[in-house]
Amino acid sequence: MKFFKTSGFLTALLLFLSAGISLAGDPENCLLCHKYQRLRGYTADGTLRNYYVDGKLYQDSIHGKLSCIDCHSDIEKVPHGNIEKVDCAKVCHLDRWKALSGTDFSHKEVADAFNKSIHGKKPDDKPEIAALKPDCKYCHLNDLYVLPQDIPPDKVMKRCLNCHKEKGIDQIFIHMSHRMRQKTSRPPLEVVALCASCHADKDFQNVVGMEGPVAEAVSTYKETIHYRILQFGGTDTAHCISCHASESIHNIQPGTDPQSSVHPENRYQTCQTEGCHPGAGAMIASVDSHLSKHKDKGPEIHLAEVIMQGVMFFTLFLLFTLMGMETYRRIKNRDARFFRWLRKPRHLTQAPALSGDPIGKISNLHRYVNFDPKGDLPRYSLHIIINHTLMAITFSMAVITGLPLFFHNSELSHQFINLLGGINVTRMIHRINAAIFTLNCAYHVAVVILGIARQLKNGTFDIKRTQFPLWKDVKDFYCDFRYFLGFENSRPKMEKFMYKQKLHYLAQIWGCSVLTLSGCCLLFPEFMVQYIPFAKVSFNVLRLMHGEESILAFLVIALWHMYNVHIAPGRFPVQWTFWTGRIAKDHQIEEHFLEYQRQVREGVAQCEEEKLLKGESPDVK
Amino acid sequence: MSNNGNSRLEAFIVFAIVVTAAAVLSGWLTFSVQFERQKEIKVKKPKSMSLAAWQMKELERKQQHEHFHLGLEDKALDAWAEKSTCIICHTVYPHGRNKQAMAIINLHTEFVTCNTCHLKLTDKSTLRFGWVNPPGMTPAEKPYGTSIDPETGVFTQTGNHVSKITPLHMVDGALRPYMSEQDFSAALNYMAEKDTYSEAQKQSIVDAMHKDTEIKEFVLCRQCHSTDGIIPFEKLGFDQTRTNQLRRMEIGGMLTNYDTFYFPDLFKQE
Numbered sequence A: 001m002k003f004f005k006t007s008g009f010l011t012a013l014l015l016f017l018s019a020g021i022s023l024a025g026d027p028e029n030c031l032l033c034h035k036y037q038r039l040r041g042y043t044a045d046g047t048l049r050n051y052y053v054d055g056k057l058y059q060d061s062i063h064g065k066l067s068c069i070d071c072h073s074d075i076e077k078v079p080h081g082n083i084e085k086v087d088c089a090k091v092c093h094l095d096r097w098k099a100l101s102g103t104d105f106s107h108k109e110v111a112d113a114f115n116k117s118i119h120g121k122k123p124d125d126k127p128e129i130a131a132l133k134p135d136c137k138y139c140h141l142n143d144l145y146v147l148p149q150d151i152p153p154d155k156v157m158k159r160c161l162n163c164h165k166e167k168g169i170d171q172i173f174i175h176m177s178h179r180m181r182q183k184t185s186r187p188p189l190e191v192v193a194l195c196a197s198c199h200a201d202k203d204f205q206n207v208v209g210m211e212g213p214v215a216e217a218v219s220t221y222k223e224t225i226h227y228r229i230l231q232f233g234g235t236d237t238a239h240c241i242s243c244h245a246s247e248s249i250h251n252i253q254p255g256t257d258p259q260s261s262v263h264p265e266n267r268y269q270t271c272q273t274e275g276c277h278p279g280a281g282a283m284i285a286s287v288d289s290h291l292s293k294h295k296d297k298g299p300e301i302h303l304a305e306v307i308m309q310g311v312m313f314f315t316l317f318l319l320f321t322l323m324g325m326e327t328y329r330r331i332k333n334r335d336a337r338f339f340r341w342l343r344k345p346r347h348l349t350q351a352p353a354l355s356g357d358p359i360g361k362i363s364n365l366h367r368y369v370n371f372d373p374k375g376d377l378p379r380y381s382l383h384i385i386i387n388h389t390l391m392a393i394t395f396s397m398a399v400i401t402g403l404p405l406f407f408h409n410s411e412l413s414h415q416f417i418n419l420l421g422g423i424n425v426t427r428m429i430h431r432i433n434a435a436i437f438t439l440n441c442a443y444h445v446a447v448v449i450l451g452i453a454r455q456l457k458n459g460t461f462d463i464k465r466t467q468f469p470l471w472k473d474v475k476d477f478y479c480d481f482r483y484f485l486g487f488e489n490s491r492p493k494m495e496k497f498m499y500k501q502k503l504h505y506l507a508q509i510w511g512c513s514v515l516t517l518s519g520c521c522l523l524f525p526e527f528m529v530q531y532i533p534f535a536k537v538s539f540n541v542l543r544l545m546h547g548e549e550s551i552l553a554f555l556v557i558a559l560w561h562m563y564n565v566h567i568a569p570g571r572f573p574v575q576w577t578f579w580t581g582r583i584a585k586d587h588q589i590e591e592h593f594l595e596y597q598r599q600v601r602e603g604v605a606q607c608e609e610e611k612l613l614k615g616e617s618p619d620v621k
Numbered sequence B: 001m002s003n004n005g006n007s008r009l010e011a012f013i014v015f016a017i018v019v020t021a022a023a024v025l026s027g028w029l030t031f032s033v034q035f036e037r038q039k040e041i042k043v044k045k046p047k048s049m050s051l052a053a054w055q056m057k058e059l060e061r062k063q064q065h066e067h068f069h070l071g072l073e074d075k076a077l078d079a080w081a082e083k084s085t086c087i088i089c090h091t092v093y094p095h096g097r098n099k100q101a102m103a104i105i106n107l108h109t110e111f112v113t114c115n116t117c118h119l120k121l122t123d124k125s126t127l128r129f130g131w132v133n134p135p136g137m138t139p140a141e142k143p144y145g146t147s148i149d150p151e152t153g154v155f156t157q158t159g160n161h162v163s164k165i166t167p168l169h170m171v172d173g174a175l176r177p178y179m180s181e182q183d184f185s186a187a188l189n190y191m192a193e194k195d196t197y198s199e200a201q202k203q204s205i206v207d208a209m210h211k212d213t214e215i216k217e218f219v220l221c222r223q224c225h226s227t228d229g230i231i232p233f234e235k236l237g238f239d240q241t242r243t244n245q246l247r248r249m250e251i252g253g254m255l256t257n258y259d260t261f262y263f264p265d266l267f268k269q270e
Helices: A002-019 A055-060 A095-101 A108-116 A127-132 A153-163 A169-181 A188-199 A202-208 A212-221 A225-231 A240-244 A267-275 A282-286 A299-332 A382-406 A411-420 A423-458 A471-485 A499-523 A525-531 A535-567 A585-591 A593-601 A608-613 B003-038 B051-062 B075-081 B085-090 B102-110 B181-196 B199-209 B240-247 B252-257
Strands: A040-042 A048-050 B128-132 B164-171 B174-177
Touching: A040 B102, A127 A202, A188 A202, A188 A212, A188 A225, A188 A240, A212 A240, A225 A382, A240 A267, A267 A282, A282 A525, A282 A535, A299 A471, A299 A535, A299 B003, A382 A411, A382 A423, A382 A535, A411 A423, A423 A499, A471 A499, A471 B003, A499 A525, A499 A535, A525 A535, A585 A593, B051 B075, B075 B085, B085 B181, B128 B174, B181 B199
Parallel strands: none
Antiparallel strands: A040 A048, B128 B164, B164 B174
8 A cells, every 4th residue: 555655656746747737726736637628427327427627717716725635635546436525614724814813714604604594404404304405515616706707806906915915815805805796696597596496396395395485485486576687687686695695695594583584574674785675664574575376375466367367368358259240240241441541432322311300311321421531520639649649659668668577488578678778778668658658647637637627617518428438338339249240230329439449448547557556566665565555465466467467458459459440441551540639430420420410510520411412422423 | 041031140150250269369368478478488409509519508507506616618519519420429428338537538529539549440550640620610729728828737728629639541642531421410310210210220320330430448548648659749739748748648647557546645734
């Protein structure tokens, strides 16, 4: 054996000479072998293991001044055979540290703090459980301890070097600057992935008996806006460590432990840290920031989601049915050609005798009149046009910038956010549009209230001309559907706002209220949680509904509203009412006959029946 | 039946179709929205990356908690993954039988083509060696591993991680590698379709592919790593320091001379 040791020594000398150069932190010249990227072999169970050590990376790291056997202390031979895992809590013989502090350097205190946490190994842990618990290296990889790229090191180091000329000061700088930046050096998504390697691994959870909220911590976190921002590259938001670890990082405790940073008593202070929610009060503790949709763990969220899905299904079902039947009937009755500009009035072949009031004497009058594509009759005031235009722009922009966050797992969403300039730009666009959207809603309410007040003052107010739902609308719906099915020869005579528009308007009132309120909950959580009733339940329900409601609103507008206004046969490709405020005669007579009648009596519109029956209409050949 | 009756029947048929379509479309929209948004992102293989390189990346990702010293990306892996007949089937870590030396042997796949060691030739003294690149690549920089950075003591950084040493032979008066590009697609086809072949067919293809291959490891070390080795490191562009290291077989000596190499106590800390 002695011979081998002596021979080994001589060989080692020979190797060092032949190698010529060894790194400062590698006196044993381990990189002789370990500098090769493909230094990999198989374990007994066939797993490929990587033995590569990037010399430059190691040298630049906080551990770069340590030799390999300082940590891998049980390696004595080559090939190494089975070696123990490195114990980070062992004493390091750092002379400089000892000279400064008079003690040996060790990570033992950190290791002890960690072992007291929920993740640490406990004396009463079963061996198989203890073996599965994470050690230091599970989270801390050496490449995290290199000089931060976002701080110009030379500039900062120059200041240090004014006084500190000692060898090794750069290592201390790395250590300190690394610690000063944030709680962790890992990118936030890596932190989530690291936690997910246990907290989202069902097989692992079954083995260690992890259950309850802690077993779903990652999946419920992924439902939050915090995670979605991270997913799109944002950084100014919370990840696991932000909330679950205090400044000392390693003492993560279960939420029921009074020492825990997420214990209800401490939660609001945690929300306040790092400038996240400086105004967070005690009320925020009542809200669970993880959105669990499980019927047992988050019953209110589960119920809200089921209701929203039901509402969405039945709304879409009703609208698709109406759209399908209306399309069929319009084509079947040849009410109009599909393209609006190809439409020509039909010839009136069997005209009734002209006697008395001619209004309403000609069935399906809209088929026999011509129209101005820009609109013939007044319908909307300038205020409503401005309202509609602002609503269309801001809602579209909010949808465009919000949908990617809703479909946060879609690759397309990520490409789109990148196209917009990143998540921070997208959020800014979304918020600006949401603010204008909300102000526009307030403007509309003011227009409506002042308009009604003026009409009341003038004695011209007529509830039938408003969006207020009346029993007649139900009857109109019934009769109109009978017309679509072929049981009626003409559509019912409807008011300025027919049943479809009232349905749409009511839905819009609901949608705007929910989107505004829920948007405020997302934007100002610390403020909103104090004032909304039943915050413990309603706050998370509203947060969930922001996305769900906007999807429903988007589908209703993209499919139903656009169909009725611009896509239905005879309306395609566009009606200009939204811009001119005037409605074409054929449309007014077909769907708002009572308003047409009123306008004729008020002298705003000409009586089309009279013109037709007298043969004066230029539309009749 | 009257025209009116026909018309109503038609309307009812249309109504039934519309209701069914509306139910299906509404259901699909309602629930696909939920499915779509709850679908976890699966890290997909980039189209430009070979399957072998992707699998290796995935393995490294899974093992990241177990390797404190994470290293740089293996830049040569993807370039050669589908451009080397041997690697397509055997991966870049084919050596696993010799438990003591497997990792040391495997590291060679970064620098030499497989047939550098495994070429079946009775007289290797006439062999010539040169550099070969993956088809379609012509790196201008010096190959990685040919020089040592005197400041850092590790390999000089270079953009060329793909050039490999390979044996050459004379073809029509010009020196060409033994590698044949036609074999790449044959190997890719074999791997894609091997489950459809019978054992006899498999054996026949495998035999044909390995007709010029000699399965030897380790014992050939000194044929290259010695002062009179067959690979002319200097002519291939290796600097003097690296040439000396390779000729003295800096690593191999530990494995060939001693069953076990003990670290001297000299380096133990007090």
